[in-house]
Amino acid sequence: MHISIIGAGYVGLVTGACLAELGHEVVIMDIDESRVEKLQRGIIPIHEPGLSRLIEKNALDGRLDFTTSLEEAVKASDIHFICVWTPPLPDGRADLTAVESVAKNLGEIFSRLTPPKPIVVTKSTVPVGTGARIREFIGQSYHEPFAVISNPEFLREGQAVADMMRPDRIVIGGDDEEAVAKVSSLYDAIQAPRILTDLPTAEMIKYAANAFLATKISFINEVANVCELVGADIDMVKEGIGSDPRIGKAFLYAGLGYGGSCFPKDVRALQQFSNHHGYDFKLLKSVIEVNEQQRQLFIDKLRRHLKDLAGKEILVLGLAFKANTDDVRESAAIDIIRRLQAQGAKIRAYDSLALLTAQKVLDGDIKYVGHPHDGAKGAHAIIIATEWPDFKDLDWPYIRSQVANPLVVDGRNLLDAKLLRELGFTYEGVGRK
Ligand code: UDX
Secondary structure, eight states, X not given: XXXXXXXXXXXXXXXXXXXXXXXXXXXXXXXXXXXXXXXXXXXXXXXXXXXXXXXXXXHHTTSEEEESOHHHXXXXXXEEEEOOOOOBOTTSOXXXXXXXXXXXXXXXXXXXXXXXXXXXXXXXXXXXXXXXXXXXXXXXXXXXXXXXXXXXXXXXXTSHHHHHHSOSOEEEEOSOHHHXXXXXXXXXXXXXXXXXXXXXXXXXXXXXXXXXXXXXXXXXXXXXXXXXXXXXXXXHHHHHHHTSTTTOSTTOOOSSOOOSSSHHHHHHHXXXXXXXXXXXXXXXXXXXXXXXXXXXXXXXXXXXHHSOOTTXXXXXXXXXXXXXXXXXXXXXHHHHHHHHHHTTOEXXXXXXXXXXXXXXXXXXXXXXXXXXXXXXXXXXXXXXXXXXXXXXXXXXXXXXXXXXXXXXXXXTOOSOHHHHHHTTXXXXXXXXX
16 A cells, blocks of 8 residues: 655654555655655664664665655555644643644645545544544545544554554544545554544544553552552552452553653643533543652652752662653653752763753753763762663662762662662662562
8 A cells, every 4th residue: 555654753753664564655754854854864863673674674675765745745645644743732732733734735735636535544642523623624625535534553662663563452443434444454464453433432542541541650659659658568569459450560660650752741631622522530630630749759758868959969860751762751850850950959860862862951050971880979869760670780889889878769669679778778669668
């Protein structure tokens, strides 16, 4: 099948590369000339394991191309995936300016080219009802038959290629059965259950999935907070409840709350558009509140040990919003650093991948170190803010010999508490005994 991907961002690149790998002819379009020019030279603007190899291979095989011309991409394709960004507005609503502008442009191009029944697919996470609006926008200038389909992505950063090639379900929503079947057939080479439904239901599935996972995280964080008060241990509580298959062990890691480019944005958007339709989604209000509170509770914990944070040297290990990515969007680590800076703490920071991206968003006098050991000398506290597995294997006896005050506050419950305590550290996790 011939496919155009509109938007060479994270979702567009992964979707395009994987669809090419599945044997389709794909053109990825973006208005950013320098991005397209780099992609044509094989320079991939995002860090995602396996993506560069996939792009290089399929471009060489002639199944994957890049362009800045929407018309060129549309001319070469029968199915058009909208993968442009939908950033949050200050009130939490998704900003649909880019989606609407693509839809308008598609309508105009379709009316010039009159292709045989084009299919437009939304991949970006868009509020329920956006598919219908896209149909209206295209219909303003194009009056021949066309279909609008929702095919939401469920890609996790760091494992997006695997998530796309081996998904646990494929959701396709639309009113036009023939178009739904055609989009479904794009994934014929993939074994995964298909959930074929209507447009608003498919759009809702994406929000409900992310909001449910965020709810799981806020729930376990609250349980962890109570564990601290009553002397229970969150790791064992997680085992105990997660063994019930109705609950499951995944997404029950207590810590600093959820971050990243999806959960915070999507939870707020679902709450916002429920409100817009006259429904007060009370649970999500609490999910958001608990997520914010989790970071403050962490700072409070640090203050209980250090009293005044002013002038204290704090080594922050981890800046990315989670391990295996250089992405710092809505990262708990960044938020915590800002809060510490506001209280006069002096920050040293380390991350094996996200140093550069963090430097772009952080202000103030921060000492970025090339190795965690380099930041230990004279530190009054060490914070684990991202669950990079390497932090477990640091030379903790050496670090103990360097610090001014042996305090580790582990926001990810990553380290071996017993070992650290044996080395003479005061160790605090989240809800851990
Ligand atoms: C998420 C969804 O998983 C994915 O399906 C969707 O398409 C996009 O959003 P991603 O943002 O890459 O993916 O991150 P994910 O691995 O889901 O983690 C989100 C956040 O939750 C991270 O900050 C992570 O640290 C946190 N988290 C996750 C927890 O605090 N506890 C957990 O048990 C799991």
